[in-house]
Amino acid sequence: MSFPQNPNPNFTFLSDENFTSPFMDNFDFSNLMVDVDEGGGTGLVQEEASPPRSIVSWETLNGESSGSGSAVTTLNKNESTRCKDGETKEPGHRVAFRTRSKIDVMDDGYKWRKYGKKSVKNNINKRNYYKCSSEGCMVKKRVERDGKDAAYVITTYEGVHNHEIPSHVYYSDTVSSYDRDNWNQHSLLQFIQQISPPS
């Protein structure tokens, strides 16, 4: 597998089940879930029909992907959270993916403020909650270590950024000027942009 010097953010590699980036020795996409807006349009393939609950979907994927491949799925739209009066609350764009990473929080270019930390059931590790610190941006991010394999980090993005990336750095013509971590970050960054483009 080869990477162009100026990777196009179409992330076709995500559909490559044997994907492992030569750059990503401490980071690779393992599983991915995308909860698309009405009408879809992300172009991501649907790996399998999702069970009603996202976590079940995730576990199913986890069990079938044997850990290192990349699996992509689209969550059911009817997973929307509902208000107690029965109205459907717009959940916004939601994206969850599982990566193998040594670091807990990957820098995706946006500025996040931590606002909560919880221990969750079936996971000895704590779950961290982040909000985009940009004014008026309500995007949230959830980060937790995989309870079954602490080498993996589960990151969930909720919402769509309504602003430019604060640390917006574009690829130069020579990707070689980036060290591996930067490349990883930009891969993630471009991926995030691809699945949840700014409105």
Add this chain to the structure above:
DNA sequence: CGATTTTGACCTGCGC
């Protein structure tokens, strides 16, 4: 000193 993190309390939804 302002921004960010920590952490316990509080709120809400859901199943029984």
Add this chain to the structure above:
DNA sequence: GCGCAGGTCAAAATCG
């Protein structure tokens, strides 16, 4: 109604 679990709030602590 009650208890549990997940999510959020907000005051205090910490950091740069």
